[in-house]
Structure formats: C-alpha cells, structure tokens
Amino acid sequence: MSYLKNCSHQWTQHAPFVPTWVRETPSPKVCPQPIPPVSPNPIFPSTATLQICTPLQFEKLGPNSVLVTVSIPAESIITLPTKALEIKMIRKNLKITQSRFFNCVPSEPGIPRDTPKLFLGGLVRKDIQYSEVVHQTSTTVAGVIKDFVVDIPISCVIDLGRHLIFPPIHYNQQTEYGFAKSTPLPSGFSSKDHMLSSDLTEFNTLSQQFYNQLPTCELLYSQINEMDDALDRLPLHGGPFEECTFTTLQEKMIILIQLRLTFPTRINPHNHCDHDKDHKHNRDDKHRNHDKECKYCHPKKDRCIDSKVVFNRISAILAKLTQIIKGPHVAPLLFEYKSMLLL
Structure with a gap:
C-alpha cells in the first residue's frame, strides 16, 4: 500500500533472533503411530445362523411387563499365554x-404367521488364575500365579410364542394424490368438449411416520454352570510323575438368564378359544332365555314343554x-293315555 510510505509514525518489527545452535540442531524424528485396525463386533460374527431357544419360563408380571427365563448353552476353546500347571x-x-x-x-x-422373537447377545468375562511352573524337582514343584482375562461371546434368539399379544408395530405410509385438470382440445374436436384428466406435472404426497418404541430390558438373575477340560496335557519333565502342564482349555457352559421386558403400552393375553367361548355364551344365553319361558320339563326327555302345551x-x-268312566272301551283308551304322557 503506497500511502503508508508517507506516514511518519510507521513502525516495523524485525524477525526474532534465533541462536545458531537452535538452527543447527536437527529436528527429532517422530515415528508415526500405527492406527489400530477397527474390528467388527466380536459378539456376533458377520454371518451366522443363530440357535432358537425356548424360554423355560414366560409369564406376565404386570400390565406392560413380562418375565423371561432362558437357558443358553455355549462352548469355546481358550488358549492360555503360558503353560499352566493348575x-x-x-x-x-x-454382560448383556x-x-x-x-x-x-x-x-x-x-x-x-410368525411368533415374536428376542435377539439376545452378550459375553461372559472370565478371569482365569493359574499357576506357572518356575522350578521343579522329582518331588516338588515351585511356581507363580498368573492371571488371564478373556471374553466369551454368547448369542441366541428367544422364541416368545403366541401366549401374549404385544403392542403392534405401526408402519410408515406415503400416499400420492392429484387434482383433476380440464384442458381445451385442439382443432378437430367440438368447442364444447374438454379433456378431463389428472395433472401429470405435479407430484403430491401425504407421508405418515410412526415412532415406535422398543421395550426396555433388565437383567434380574444369571447362573453359569461350566466345565473346563485341558486338551493338550503334557508330563512335567523333571517333576513328579503325576504332574502335567497345558495351555488349551475346552470350556462348556450352561447359562441361565432371567430378564424383564417392559413395553411402553399394555400387553394383552392371547386366547385361541375366544370365538368358541363367545359362541358358547350366546348359546347359553339362548337356553337361559328359553328356560325363562318354560315352566315344565319332561322327566325322561331333555327338552322343555311350554305351559300352554301342558295345559x-x-x-x-x-x-x-271321562270317556273311560262312561264307556266300556277301557284298554285302548289306557294305551292312548300312556302314549300321550310319554310325548
């Protein structure tokens, strides 16, 4: 800017002084830190067919909550970082x-029609404490205690059956609509005629979105019954003859889990015999009304007789x-009288 050259109070600042030893000192080399790879969720593999578990207990606790108890079998192979003696x-x-x-x-x-399902996934955190041999003789073994933590993934799908009717899912909808259009016709048509159609140059929609709420899950109780067996037992050289070391464990678990699912709205019981019950109630009502009109019932036949008929x-x-008393034909009339009573 040329107008600044004529300013008497213009002030400039020189670059700061940098010592020679600073300029000659090489800058330290910084090694780039490797970015850890992002692995998918280890609880669920990328593709898997999950097992269906039938709940051991499934009951309604309140107007909008249910209790689910399920048993999940699991198996895994664990490799310890060092050889274990015991x-x-x-x-x-x-952890869910x-x-x-x-x-x-x-x-x-x-x-x-399908049944409601509950996808359940989690892990079992195992803290394994084992002894590692550091010195042995023919009759003694000395060692140290090591610690190893591993997460065992578990997953299953719980079939909730048809006993309860859960809150329905509301689906989003989008509907198109248009307006009628009347346009004049070209030459060759009568001037009184018009073309009636919808306007193809417009696009009108009505969209509806429902924000469904998922139920909340609470873990109430868990029980883990496990069996661990060593797969690669090797004799301890130089130690007692019965001692062995191993690094691989095969683990089998039975995991008992009790959950409480709470829904935002009421849960209604599902009864397949509702229609039969309604039909039975209607039939009972008809019989009850008919019984009110009837006063006499036949002793042998299960049917009602109207009071006018009885009279x-x-x-x-x-x-x-009266005819029997007046006339001599007694036997035929008695037979006819007995038949009338049996009607």
Missing part, C-alpha cells in the same frame, strides 16, 4: 450387550278319563 480360580461375570425385540408381522387369513295335554287327558 487352575486356581475362575471368576465369571455375565444386545436385547433386540422383533414383533411378528400381521398377516392375512391363509398366510403363515292342552291335561285337558285332553281329563276328557279321555
């Missing part, structure tokens, strides 16, 4: 990392008895 202690802790509820899709008559029959019987 397992001293294994502490276990169950996924509880995903899938409601059944409503189906029309004649189409198969007419009694009158007929009295008339027959």
